[in-house]
Amino acid sequence: MDYSTNDSKSTSKKKVVAVVGGGLVGALNACYFAKRGFQVEVFESREDIRQAKIVKGRSINLALSHRGRQALKQVGMEDTIVSKGIPMHSRMIHSLNGTQSPIPYGKKGQYILSVDRANLNKELLSAAETYSNTKLNFAHKLLNWSTETGAMTFLRADGAKEEIQADLIVGCDGAFSAIRKQFLRQSRFNFSQTYIPHGYLELTMPPINGEFAMKPNYLHIWPRNTFMMIALPNLDKTFTCTLFMPFDEFENVTTGDQVIEFFQKYFPDAIPLIGADALKRDYFCLPAQAMVSVKCSPYHLSDKCVLMGDAAHAVVPFYGQGMNAGFEDCLVFNEIMDQLNEDFSAVLPEYTRVRVPDDHAIADLAMYNYVEMRSHVNSKWFLFRKYVDNFLHIIMPRTIIPLYTMASFFVIHLTPIYSTFNMILSLYYCEGF
Template identity: 80%
Template sequence: MDHSTKNKSAYKKKVAVVGGGLVGALNACFFAKRGFEVAVFESREDIRSAKTVKGRSINLALSHRGRRALNHVGMEEKVVSKGIPMHGRMIHSLNGKRSSIPYGKKGQYILSVGRANLNKDLLTAAEAYPNTELHFKYKLLDWSPETGIMTFLGPDGTEKEIQADLIVGCDGAFSATRKQFLRCSRFDYSQTYIPHGYLELTMPPKNGDFAMEPNFLHIWPRNTFMMIALPNLDKTFTCTLFMPFEDFEKLTTEDKMMNFFQKFFPDLIPLIGVDALKRDLFRLPAQAMVSVKCSPYHLMDKCVLMGDAAHAVVPFFGQGMNAGFEDCLVFDEIMDKFDEDIDAVLPEYTRIRAPDDHAIADLAMYNYVEMRAHVNSKYFLFRKYLDRVLHFFMPKTIIPLYTMVTFTRTRYHEAVIHWQWQNKVITRGLFLFGSVSTAGSIYLLIKYFPKNFSGIVEHLWNQASALNWFQK
C-alpha cells in the first residue's frame, strides 16, 4: 500500500474519526494518507479480536463508487479478491422457474463482500499508517463545536477529554456526533422507519459446492415481501427475508413458519433445511430498517458527518456502503480543490454531497418496490430489455438507471433527473407506436432487423425532438 503523504505545512491538523466501522476506517486511511494526525474512536471492541461480532451482517454489494474510493487508498485489489461477482438478478418464481436479469453490459457486475472481513481489512489498513491511532471501547458522550473538545467514556469507565481540529462523525444511523447538530437552528433532520423488517438465514453448501448459481443476486419476489440470497466465499448463501412486521408477528410457531415457507418459498426448504429454518427464524426477532436524511453535513469548522451518520439508507439499491465510501472520495476531491482549507471545504462538501445522498435514499426506497413486485411484471421485464437495447444504440443518451447508479460516478441526483426524463421520452415513444401491443413488433424488429433498428430509433428520436417533448 502506498503510504505517501502530502506535506503541505509543518503542522498537520488533528482529525478525530468517531466510529470505526466501514466508512470511519476508510476515512482514517484518506486523512492519514494526507499526513494528518488521525485518531479513530470506536464504541465497540476491536472487531478483529472479538469472539462474536454484533450488529448487522447483511451482505454488501460493492460497486463502482465504492471501488473507486478503495482504489484511492490502495485497497481495491485486496477487497475485490475476497468478493464474488454477481452479474445479475436471478428471479425465483413461485412455481420454481428461474430467470435471470443482467445488471448491465457483458462484463459488468457487482461484488458480494462480507461486512465483517471488509471492516477488519480497513481497520488494519488504517492502523498501518504511522500517523494513525485506533481506540476501542470509547463511547462519545458530548463534544463542543467551539473548542473541538470531545468527552468520551473510556474502556476503564472514566470520562476522558480529547481535543481535535476536525471531528469526522462516522458513527452510524444513531450517531452520537450528530446530536450536537440537533441543538443548532436551521439543521434539517428526518428519520423514517419502513414498515418492513428483515431476518437472516444461512443456506449451507451442497456436496461441497454452492447450492445455487453463485454469480447472481437471487430474489424470490412475492409482491409485499421478498427473500434475497447473496453468495459467500465459504460456499454458503446469506438469505435475507424482508417482510412487513405484521407478517413476521404471525409466524409464532414452527408449524405456522413451515406452512408459510411451503406456500411462498417451497424451493428454499430443501436448500436451507427444515432444522436450520426453525433455528434461524426463531433465533432473533426481525430487525428494523431506518432511513435518515439531514442537512447541513457540517457544523462550523469543527465537524462533518459522513456515511450513515449523514444519510442512512435502506439496503435495497445496494448503495449504502458505496455512498458512504464515495463520501470519503468526494471530500478528498474537495480537499484538493481548496488546498485543504477546512473553512472552505466543509460548506462546499455539504453543498455538493447532500442532494446526492438524499437522492440515493429515495432511490433505495423505490428499489424495494421494484425488487419485491415489479420484477414479476412482463411489462417491467420488457422495459428492462428495451432500455438495454436503446442504451446499446444510444449509449450517451439512454442510460438505464441501475447503470448510472451502479457502474458510473454520475451524481445520484443527476441520475434521477436523467432517468425521469428518459422515462417520459421512452413511454411517449411507445405510445407513438399506437399501443403496448406494439412491443411485440419492436421485439421482432430488434431480432430480425437489428441493422435497421438503429435507424428507426433515430427517426423516432428526431420526431420526439421536433415535438418538443424534452422540455416536459
C-alpha cells in the first residue's frame, strides 16, 4: 500500500499496524498509532457507523470518567468529547415512594460525563482519518491471520479477499474477539468468560415540554435489590433508562399489561415519565441483552499481536469503567512505547505485565459492585457511609479517598490499593455508577 507524507511526528517509519475493530478503543488506538507515525490500517467488520442508520444492541450512552478523559487528552480529543457530554455530579437515588436523594461522586466540582456512544465512536473515527497515514477499512471481515508472519486475510463486502502484511496486529474487536481465538490455542493462555444471571433492556424517557423529564446532571438509580434501573441524560434532552434484571424475571413479563403492573410495583414514578404506551411497546423491542465478564492473560502473542479494550477485559457495566479502562489501555501502551523505543518484542510483554493486574482488579470490582449496587445503595447505612466517606475526603483529601472517587478521578494503578485493602474493603468501597 502507498502512503503519502503525513502529519505525524515521524515520516520515516513504515511499520504497519493493523487495528482490528473500529469501535471506541480501535478508533482511539488508530489515533495513537497514527500520531506515532505508523502506517495504520483499521479493519472493521461492520459498515461505517457514520453512514449507518441505526446501531442496535449496544448501550446508547456511557459514563466517561477521568481515566478515559486522560486517554482522550493525549490525542487532543478531550475537549471535543467533553463539550458533547453531560456532567453528572451525583447519583440520584429514587426510592419506592418517589423521593429522590442525591449521593455525590466526590468533592464539589468532580463529576463524570454522560456521552453518546455512537457520537463518540464517529468523532474518534473522524479524528483517526485526519492522519494521512491512517486508512479505515469498513465491511472487512477477518478470515485468518498468522502471528508468525503477520499475514492477514480479510473478506470484503464485495466478496473479494484482501491480504495485508502487518508488523503489529492490535485486537480491539470486543468481548467476542476473533483475534483472541488464536490465543486460546496457545499453551498456557489463561481465559475466562462469565455471564451474570442478569440481562439488560433500554427504554427512552422523552423530554417534557422540551425539557429533561428529570434533573439532568445526575445518574439516576432505582435500586430494587435483585434488580435495578438507571438513567443517563442525553443531549437531545431524553434519558436512556436501563433496566437490569435476572433473565428469569424478564421471562415472567410477557404482555404490555404485565409491564405496567411490574413498573407500578417497582418504578411507579417512571411510568408517567416514560409514558405508559411507549413503555408497553418499547419493552418488547429487543430481547434482554446478556452481560459477560472476560478476563485473560497474557494480552500479547509473540511480538506481533496484542489485545486491548473489551477483547482483553470485558467487564460488567456496574463500575462504569469498561470504556475508560479500554481507553487507558491505549494510553498505557503509548507510554510503554516511549519507554522502550517502540521495540515490540519488549513493549508487548511489558504491557501484559503492567496492564493485566489493573484490568483484572477493575473486572473484579465491577463484579462486586454488581452485587453492591442492587442492594446497598438502597440502605440508610450505605447513604451514611457515603456521607462519612465524602466528608472525610473533604477534610483529608490526600489520606482518605473513597474507592469509586479514586477509580474515576485519578489515573492510578488500582491493584496495589486493591490488594492492600483486600477483598473485604473492596466490597465495602465498591460504589460505581
